[in-house]
Amino acid sequence: MLSSNESTFNPHYFLAALGAGGLAISFFLYPMFMVPHPQTPMVAFESLHPVLLGDNPIATMLLSLDLMAVLAFSIIHFHLLIKNLVGFCHFRKTEAYQELRNSNREVSLMAIPLTLSMSVNIVFVLGSLFVPGLWQIVERLFPFALLAYLSIGLFALRIYGAYFTRLLIKGDFDFNQNNNLSQLMAIFAFAMIATGFAGPGAMSQTQAINAIGIFGSLFFLSLALLLTVIKLVLGLKSILRQGIAKESSYTLWILIPIVTLIGISGVRIIMGLHHGFAEPLSKPGLFVFTSVILSIQILAGVLGYKVMKKVGYFQDYLQGEKRDAGSFALICPGVAMFVFGFFFIVFGLMKNDLIAPYSIAYFVILAPFILIQIKTIAVYLKLNCQVLGYGLCRV
Numbered sequence: 001m002l003s004s005n006e007s008t009f010n011p012h013y014f015l016a017a018l019g020a021g022g023l024a025i026s027f028f029l030y031p032m033f034m035v036p037h038p039q040t041p042m043v044a045f046e047s048l049h050p051v052l053l054g055d056n057p058i059a060t061m062l063l064s065l066d067l068m069a070v071l072a073f074s075i076i077h078f079h080l081l082i083k084n085l086v087g088f089c090h091f092r093k094t095e096a097y098q099e100l101r102n103s104n105r106e107v108s109l110m111a112i113p114l115t116l117s118m119s120v121n122i123v124f125v126l127g128s129l130f131v132p133g134l135w136q137i138v139e140r141l142f143p144f145a146l147l148a149y150l151s152i153g154l155f156a157l158r159i160y161g162a163y164f165t166r167l168l169i170k171g172d173f174d175f176n177q178n179n180n181l182s183q184l185m186a187i188f189a190f191a192m193i194a195t196g197f198a199g200p201g202a203m204s205q206t207q208a209i210n211a212i213g214i215f216g217s218l219f220f221l222s223l224a225l226l227l228t229v230i231k232l233v234l235g236l237k238s239i240l241r242q243g244i245a246k247e248s249s250y251t252l253w254i255l256i257p258i259v260t261l262i263g264i265s266g267v268r269i270i271m272g273l274h275h276g277f278a279e280p281l282s283k284p285g286l287f288v289f290t291s292v293i294l295s296i297q298i299l300a301g302v303l304g305y306k307v308m309k310k311v312g313y314f315q316d317y318l319q320g321e322k323r324d325a326g327s328f329a330l331i332c333p334g335v336a337m338f339v340f341g342f343f344f345i346v347f348g349l350m351k352n353d354l355i356a357p358y359s360i361a362y363f364v365i366l367a368p369f370i371l372i373q374i375k376t377i378a379v380y381l382k383l384n385c386q387v388l389g390y391g392l393c394r395v
Helices: 011-034 045-052 057-091 095-101 104-130 138-170 184-203 207-242 246-277 283-311 313-317 325-350 360-388
Strands: none
Touching: 011 057, 011 104, 011 325, 011 360, 045 057, 045 104, 057 104, 095 104, 104 138, 104 184, 138 184, 138 207, 184 207, 184 246, 207 246, 246 283, 246 313, 246 325, 283 313, 283 325, 325 360
């Protein structure tokens, strides 16, 4: 658990904050895709206010509960973020930090810019949901959002640049300890930054902002895709030779949020080109693209589950006595599946009139993703208790 002992700190603790942020975003998607907001690209306070004060008590109750969930997980996110940043500042002064900087585990530092990118997303979501009139001045805010993602992107490049440069100069990468996919953490961070850049690229009414956002997104997407090829090959080579390390088998699922972020970035870039550059929108193309992303998610999810089940990861680290901060990485795939499930339904199916909004087919397809969200919340609360010592286990 997070403690006052600086030498026991692990950058993977940032994944606890990341998971809470992801769950906050997952609840945001309900009003985002279920409450009409024709005047704004994101659901805004002005769209929610009539529902909250309307004459449909069920809709009012459900929306109120949803907003409370967004707030609750956002508070948890920022609480854990601050706690981890303080812990990391102390950790940097220890010998354990220097040892980490000279090992394969240095890549775990990429969890910091990854989590900071999520924080910017949450700030934007909270502003849209709870600040009246935000979208009247949003064009003035987009440059600041781009600057925030640029700062985080440069921070991530600095961390990974130092790591990769050391490997190229010293050639001290430990292939014996690489029988997992933990090296994908860096790609996860770069993909998250790419998705952040794609937001203003898709939503701004100013073409210059569109162009800057899309370019920033494509830059970090290109880096993420290039590194994915390299790191997947190296990781699978070690795994196939030695077998996967049980304690790191959860890394098989990191591919799911990476693919999700690539998919969201792709959708945003397509929409940005359509709105900002008058590029014709191919609705069948959106169906094909979202179908490919969802298919990769499902394949990675099934394979990862079978492996983790077979090696006993769930038995030891969820039901058993073993504790590891890296287990919080299990939250990211669940959030990712739920989030892109909505994207598939809205952009892949509804855009092509394959299903009608709020129809029986709509809710039948959405149901398994909701079940994944519920299971993910349960696992997150359990890990909070087991690994961090928070929650009901303190009662």
